[in-house]
Every structure is written in structure tokens, then in C-alpha cells.
Amino acid sequence: MHIAEGFLPPFWAIFWWLTSLPFIIYGVWKTGKIFKKHPEYKLTLAVSGAFIFVLSSLKLPSVTGSSSHPTGTGLAAVLFGPGVTALLSFIVLIFQALLLAHGGITTLGADVFSMGIVGPFTAYLLFRALRALKASLNISVFIAAVISDWITYVVTSLQLALAYPAANGILGSFTIFLGVFAIAQIPLAVAEGILIVIFFDYLKKSRPKLAAKLLGKLK
Amino acid sequence: MEKLTLDQLTYSSRFLSWPPLGKLLLALALLFGSLFADSIIVPLLVLMIGMILLYSSNRFNFPRVIIWAYLNTLLALFIGVFIITLITPGTVIWQMRLSIITLSLSKEGISLASLVFIRAIAGFAVLMFFASSTPLPHLFIALQQLKVPKHVSELTILVYRYFFLFIEQLGSMIQAAECRLGFRDIKAKFRTYGVIVASVFGRSMDFAERAEQALYCRNFRGEFPVYRKPAKLTARWIIIPCIIFAALIVINLKAGKFLTI
Structure with missing residues (x-):
């Protein structure tokens, strides 16, 4: 859920930029460290970034009649960890803002915070917790993807509510923004969860070696 | 007819030779000038500048996929602006109670929503100018x-x-x-x-x-x-965006509070 260019007042635009910056800097440091040790990972990571971008251009059907796209950042967080995902999301969100008008430059901080930091961190922690509780891979992936998507929408609603409080306060506008997004986003998050489960299932059948390599990392 | 690609678009732009960082600073000056304004005049001015730059860059010739993406975003923008119109407190013109939520249409809400809408459209034009004239x-x-x-x-x-x-x-x-x-x-x-x-x-x-x-x-x-390295940022490309930003702030101060409908 991108916040469009010009939508946030200056204070909130700067506030979210400053909030996201430490995570992006951590991602830059972390990838720098990885590349120093394994320069060949540059290509793997670049390919993964491009894959997230491609994933975000897929139109998923929704029960409300509308369609939307998966974020793909949950998948990246599960595969590469939340630090690297923050940087990859930042790069992909710049492309989406410039090439597709999804998001903007002044609202990039807010978009990175909801979609590149909170969403992936939630997905990563949930996935790890569920695997530790011996939940099956399919259930862990599905729950992590769906909940991280919902958390992303909750954060976006909060960002908009803080910027535009209603007569009865921030809670009033938060309820309205969340209510409007819920109509489309609750089924869409479930759709993305199903898609990612099918993705892992097919990968296990069609590319057992690659799946085993990834699943080994995901234990 | 052969499809126009994004690379063809950027490499055929009239502003290709401008330093990429200079164009970025110019875009940021326009975006922040528009963002800091509480008068609708400034975003309208930024929209006009953005459209002129866009036309001069490649005569509004864009790949179809980008046009669709922008139209899609425009729809989402309408929904967001509509919500702002309904929740902003102020002098009430129309009101409706929905259990715990009260929806009201206020004069201030309409003004703020108009400002946000024009600001977003102006932002689109500036971002489109930048994306269509700068190979990333x-x-x-x-x-x-x-x-x-x-x-x-x-x-x-x-x-x-x-x-x-x-x-x-x-x-x-x-x-x-x-x-x-x-x-x-x-x-x-x-x-x-x-x-x-x-x-x-x-x-x-x-x-x-x-x-x-x-x-x-x-x-x-x-x-x-x-x-083949792109043109370097020069002092001129730092001064011009600063002047534009300062000019937009001055225009905002002279124009007063945002337009009341």
C-alpha cells in the first residue's frame, strides 16, 4: 500500500524518512559486509531485487472485484533476513515511485517503513517463531505472509491518520482509513499468502535442489 | 507499430545531457517547494512547470505501461483525497453519523483535499519528468x-x-x-x-x-x-534549484492561506 507523492505534510514526510534511515543504513552496512566476503552474492541479491520488482508487477485477483499486486518483501525477508530486505525494498520502492508512480520521493520514508521494514520484520519473526513451534512450512509461510501484509496496512493507516486527524482525533481517522483499506486488503493479503504457499510447493516439486538449498537456509 | 521502451524514452530526451544529480535537485526543489506550501497557487505553479518540462523532454510520448500505472495510481489518489475531505474538522457543510464514526464535509476539508490533490498531481508531473529524462x-x-x-x-x-x-x-x-x-x-x-x-x-x-x-x-x-559516465554536478545546478525553492516559498508567503472553495 503505497502513499502517493505529495500526500504527507512536510513534518510527517521528514519524520518517516528519519525513522527509516537507520534501517536502510544498517541494510547498506550489512550488504557491504556480505559483498566483501562473497562478491559473487552481488548477482544473487540483484536478481532477488529484480524478482521482488517483477512480483510487484503481478496483478492478483481480489474478491472485491479490484486487483492488486503482491509486495514480495515478506518472501525476501524470509530468504535474506530483514536487514538486507530493508535495502532491497528501498531500491525497489525508488523504481516503483519513478517508473510506476506507486509512492513518491517525499513519501518514500513512510513507504519504506511500512513495506520494507515493519512488514518484512514481522514476516521474519513470525516465520522463525512458527518454525520453532514445529508448524509445517506451508502454514508458517502462509501465516507469515498474511499477517505481515495486514501489519503493513495497519502501519500505512496509522501514517495517514497521524497526518490527517479527524474531528474526534487520530483514532477516528485511523478507524476510517483502516476500514476503507480492509475491504480490499484483507482478501488481498490472503491471496498473497496462497500465492506464496503455491510458490514454495511448486519449487519443491520442480526444482528440488534449489528448494532444498533454500529450505536448508529456512530451518 | 513498435512499442516504445523506457530506455528509448530516456535516451531520446532533450534533457539527457543535463547532469542527473542536477535534475534530481531540481525535482526535489519543486517537490519540497510544493510540499511546504499552504497555498494552492504553489502546487499549481509546480504542476505547470512539471508539464512544461515533461512536454519539452519528449512531447508527452510515454510507454503505454507507464500511462496505465499512472492512471491506476490516480484512482487510489481519488479515494485518499475523498477520505481527507470527509474527516478534516472545520465549518461543517454536511454531516452523517455511522455508529461510532461521524462523517462530515467541511469547508476546510474541501480546501485541504484540493491542496493535497493538486500537490500529488504536481508531484506526478515532476517525477515523470525526472524518470523520462534520466536513465536510472x-x-x-x-x-x-x-x-x-x-x-x-x-x-x-x-x-x-x-x-x-x-x-x-x-x-x-x-x-x-x-x-x-x-x-x-x-x-x-x-x-x-x-x-x-x-x-x-x-x-x-x-x-x-x-x-x-x-x-x-x-x-x-x-x-x-x-x-560512459554521466555529466557531473556543477555549482550552477546547485544554485538554480535553491533559487527555485526560495522563489516558491516567497510566492507561498505572498499568496497567503490556501484557496477556500
Whole structure:
């Protein structure tokens, strides 16, 4: 859920930029460290970034009649960890803002915070917790993807509510923004969860070696 | 008719020779000038400047996919602006109670929503000007002048390049699936999309492995050399955006509070 260019007042635009910056800097440091040790990972990571971008251009059907796209950042967080995902999301969100008008430059901080930091961190922690509780891979992936998507929408609603409080306060506008997004986003998050489960299932059948390599990392 | 690609668009722009960082500063000056304004005059002015730049850059000639993406975003923008109109407190014109929520249409709400809408449209025009006149690899190479770590700019350029390779593969797979009635109902749609995503992922990993081997065969040592560097940022390109930003702030102060409808 991108916040469009010009939508946030200056204070909130700067506030979210400053909030996201430490995570992006951590991602830059972390990838720098990885590349120093394994320069060949540059290509793997670049390919993964491009894959997230491609994933975000897929139109998923929704029960409300509308369609939307998966974020793909949950998948990246599960595969590469939340630090690297923050940087990859930042790069992909710049492309989406410039090439597709999804998001903007002044609202990039807010978009990175909801979609590149909170969403992936939630997905990563949930996935790890569920695997530790011996939940099956399919259930862990599905729950992590769906909940991280919902958390992303909750954060976006909060960002908009803080910027535009209603007569009865921030809670009033938060309820309205969340209510409007819920109509489309609750089924869409479930759709993305199903898609990612099918993705892992097919990968296990069609590319057992690659799946085993990834699943080994995901234990 | 041959389809126009984004690279063709940016490399045929009249402003290609302008320094990418200069264009970025100009875009930021316009975006922030518009953002800091509480008068609708400033975003309108930025919209006009953006449209003139856009027309001069490539005569409003854009790839169809970008036009669709912008129209899609415009729809979402309408919903957001509509909500702002309904929740902003002020002198009430119309009101409706919905259990715990009260929806009211106020004069201030309409003014604020108009301001946000024009600001967003102006932002679109400025971003479109920037994206259509600057090859993105140029921008990220130029960012190294600002001490952005080299591995970040390299990673960004590689993501950009691979994206176009994968989107082509994705297009072919979707077309093949359509021919086999892969999208005939909701269940089939999900299965097909899941299979396509996994296939693109598998192929992309194979591709990364092949590209890595090919690079090592060519004596790759972890860095990609750049042979045709874009124009460097000069003092003129710092001064002009600063003047534009200051001018927009002054216009905002002279114009007073935002337009009341």
C-alpha cells in the first residue's frame, strides 16, 4: 500500500524518512559486509531485487472485484533476513515511485517503513517463531505472509491518520482509513499468502535442489 | 507499430545531457517547494512547470505501461483525497453519523483535499519528468559523487537491468498460460500465478549462477567498471534549484492561506 507523492505534510514526510534511515543504513552496512566476503552474492541479491520488482508487477485477483499486486518483501525477508530486505525494498520502492508512480520521493520514508521494514520484520519473526513451534512450512509461510501484509496496512493507516486527524482525533481517522483499506486488503493479503504457499510447493516439486538449498537456509 | 521502451524514452530526451544529480535537485526543489506550501497557487505553479518540462523532454510520448500505472495510481489518489475531505474538522457543510464514526464535509476539508490533490498531481508531473529524462543507471552512478557506497549503486543498476529481463520472461509465461486457459477461474488463476512466480524465481537463480560464472571468466573482481559516465554536478545546478525553492516559498508567503472553495 503505497502513499502517493505529495500526500504527507512536510513534518510527517521528514519524520518517516528519519525513522527509516537507520534501517536502510544498517541494510547498506550489512550488504557491504556480505559483498566483501562473497562478491559473487552481488548477482544473487540483484536478481532477488529484480524478482521482488517483477512480483510487484503481478496483478492478483481480489474478491472485491479490484486487483492488486503482491509486495514480495515478506518472501525476501524470509530468504535474506530483514536487514538486507530493508535495502532491497528501498531500491525497489525508488523504481516503483519513478517508473510506476506507486509512492513518491517525499513519501518514500513512510513507504519504506511500512513495506520494507515493519512488514518484512514481522514476516521474519513470525516465520522463525512458527518454525520453532514445529508448524509445517506451508502454514508458517502462509501465516507469515498474511499477517505481515495486514501489519503493513495497519502501519500505512496509522501514517495517514497521524497526518490527517479527524474531528474526534487520530483514532477516528485511523478507524476510517483502516476500514476503507480492509475491504480490499484483507482478501488481498490472503491471496498473497496462497500465492506464496503455491510458490514454495511448486519449487519443491520442480526444482528440488534449489528448494532444498533454500529450505536448508529456512530451518 | 513498435512499442516504445523506457530506455528509448530516456535516451531520446532533450534533457539527457543535463547532469542527473542536477535534475534530481531540481525535482526535489519543486517537490519540497510544493510540499511546504499552504497555498494552492504553489502546487499549481509546480504542476505547470512539471508539464512544461515533461512536454519539452519528449512531447508527452510515454510507454503505454507507464500511462496505465499512472492512471491506476490516480484512482487510489481519488479515494485518499475523498477520505481527507470527509474527516478534516472545520465549518461543517454536511454531516452523517455511522455508529461510532461521524462523517462530515467541511469547508476546510474541501480546501485541504484540493491542496493535497493538486500537490500529488504536481508531484506526478515532476517525477515523470525526472524518470523520462534520466536513465536510472546514470543517476545511481552519479550518486557515487555524493559518497553513496559503490556496492549500493552497483546493486541498484543490476536490479534495474535484471528487472527488464525477467519482466520479458514473465510476459511470455503469462501469454503461454493464457493460451492454455490457465486463468479460466479464480482457482486456476492462483495456481497459474504461483507456478509462474516459482518458474521465474527458479530461472532467475539459474541466471544469476550463469552470470556469475561468465563474469569470473572475464576476470571479475567484485566491481563493475563504468565507461560512459554521466555529466557531473556543477555549482550552477546547485544554485538554480535553491533559487527555485526560495522563489516558491516567497510566492507561498505572498499568496497567503490556501484557496477556500
